[in-house]
Structure formats: structure tokens, C-alpha cells
Amino acid sequence: MTKEATLYRMVMPGHVCPYGLKAKYLLGKKGYKIDDRWLTTRAETDAFKAKHDVKTTPQTFIGGERIGGYDDLRRHFGLKVRDPGATSYRPVIALFVMTALMALATSYSAFGDPFTLRAAEWFISFSMVVLALLKLQDVDTFATMFLNYDLLAKRWVPYGYVYPFAEGLAGILMTAHALPWLSIPVALFIGIIGAVSVFKAVYIDKRELKCACVGGSSKVPLGFISLTENLAMIAMAVWMLRGLI
Template sequence: MKADSDIHRRQENRGAHWTDYLPLMVIVVLAILAALAKQVDYGEWNGMRWMHDFMGFFLVEFSMFKFFDPVGFADGFQMYDLLAKPFRPYAYVYPFIELGLGLGYLSFWQPQVIYTVTLIVMLWGSLGVLRALMKGLDLNCACMGTVLKVPLSTVALTEDLGMAAMAGAMLIAA
């Protein structure tokens, strides 16, 4: 049985309309607003601190969706993640990694370790997404678990690379 069978080939126009990504946009906007609210608490604008808080809120929010249906998340994640595909236990551990990173950001625990691990996890994840996109696979992004159906697309790749870039910028600035 081919893993990339015709069933998984991209359906015409799937993911072509912005409304396909509305759930993702809502979550990103909520993380942005939560991080902006923290800026009020700090009493001044600090871009690095905002990025730090944004990453914390974003990662905690996204981990939450994976915990609702761990088996369903693992099934979806295994379809494209390069480590989860041959090693299913990684798909079950991944939500805990994401939650741990998010809580690490929010608590400012070992920032350089958190930035480094985020950079590695996000760059590695982007390779699997890129591979699936290059094959033209029609998959749901496992980023929202099985709760919300968002197509795996360049949006997911941009999300992974954007988070890696933010982690890299914070690592350099640290």
C-alpha cells in the first residue's frame, strides 16, 4: 500500500481559500493579543519580550488541541513528520514537548535551552511539512489535533519556520 496514494493527493482548491485557515488565524490572533496584554503589565513595549510571550501562549494553545485526541493526533502527525513516521512514540510525546516549551517561555525558565530546543523542533518539523507539500499530499495539519481541520499547506510551513526564526532571534539576542 502506497503511503502517498491517490486518496491523499491534494484535492483541487482545498486550502485555496482564506476561510480554510480561519481556526488557525483565530488562535494566532489570540496568542498575539495575550502577548500584547502582557506588555501592559511590563509598563513598556519590548519586542523580544513580546515574541517570548507570544511563543509561550501559542505553544500552550496548540498543545491543548493535541491532548483532546492523542491517538487521532498521532495518526495525523505520522502522515508527514519525519520522526513520528518511523517512531510512533514521538507522536505521543510531541504534545508534551510543545506544552513544555510553551510553559518554559511563559515562566522564563532556562530561556537559551527553550530557544534552542524550539529551533531544533520547528526546523525538523518544517522538513516533514515541506516533504509532504512537495509530494502534493492532501493531509490535515496535525497542529490542531483532530479538533479543527486545517489543510497542511505552506501556512503550516510558514508557521514552523516563523517560530524557528523567532526562537533563533531570541537565542541570538540572549
């Protein structure tokens, strides 16, 4: 028996609804024959919403029953629906996986071997640079979130605005092994303050906060990964200092 669905979605000269495309793809993936009905003007879209008493499009109907929008369609098929407010470690996991692969690739290109001490150094320095980049996308939002837990930023607000630049500078210099007299103190300073701040907020005060480590809109929980980021920065600085002695 052929499974059929009717899909109403916006397809206008200046806008094609992305969720409409996703709903169409999902229905096709589930083996449905789709009656794809386009809403080609704003007036037509508004009239459709008023008729069916809905606030959004696309809207899917199966067997004459309205299923709803894209998220409702996913629920109908028993699929997971993303909660925009939910905490997740995915951003930092993705970041560290990619910077690790970058470090291995760079080591292989430079030395013909991905598994070198320089690869480990590059992993940390690349991570510092990418983390700084994410913060620099919106420094003000980062600084605001940072004020929730960083001990120095609470005493001197401009530190929240300085931090991403300091982290990025230290990461770039450490990548190049340049100006260690500057990169090592900067990394030690921000790493130690960061580690103490996170440890106090999470393990002493038992506060449940979002980490500003990947930017001010982060849904990453403040905790072990945030502490590890700072400890890795300290370890990198100590390792480079050891090489100078």
C-alpha cells in the same frame, strides 16, 4: 402581510433541541410569526417523524410547505450552510489573533506599552502553548494524523505522542525565559523536523493533507500556515540563543 411559519421542535424535561432554538431565532429574525409546536415526549417525536417521513427535528413549515430542518431553513433564506468536512483556516486564524492580543495585553500590563519585543516573543510562546493544549485534548488522534506527514514520527511512532508535550514545555519555558538550555534545543529540534516534513509533504510530494497543528480533528489544510508555525518556532529559538551569546 404577516409572514407565518409553523415550527415543530423537541422540548422535553431533559432535553431542549438546540437546533430548534436556532430555527426559532432565525424565523423571528426574518420577521415570521411563529406557531411554535413542542414535541414533548419521545413517542410524540417518533410519531411526528413517521407521519411526515423525516429523520430529524426541528421541522419548519411555511405556507403549508415543509421547508425542513435548520440547515434547510438556512438554505431557504439563501444563507450559507456549514460543510462539516470542508477545510478551513478559521481555527488557526482565531488562535493566532487571540494569542497576539494576549501578548499585547501582557506587554501593556508589564511595561505600559503593548508594542515591545517581549510582546513578539510572547506571541510565539503563547501560540506554542495553546497549540500544544489543543493537541493534548486527544493525543492519540493527534498522533495518528501526525503520522501522515511527519518524517520522524513515521520512523519512531512514539514521537507523535511526545511532540505536544515538548511543544508545550518549550512554549512555557520561553514565556518565562527559564531554562533556555532546554527550551531552545527542544524548539529547534521539533521546529526543524516539522518544517522539513511539511515542506516535503506539501511542496515536493504535492500531497493534500489535513494539518494536525490544532489537534487531530482539524480541518485545517497542511500548507503555508503549518510551515509558518514551525518556522516561527525556529526563529524564536534562534532569537533566544542570540541573546545568550
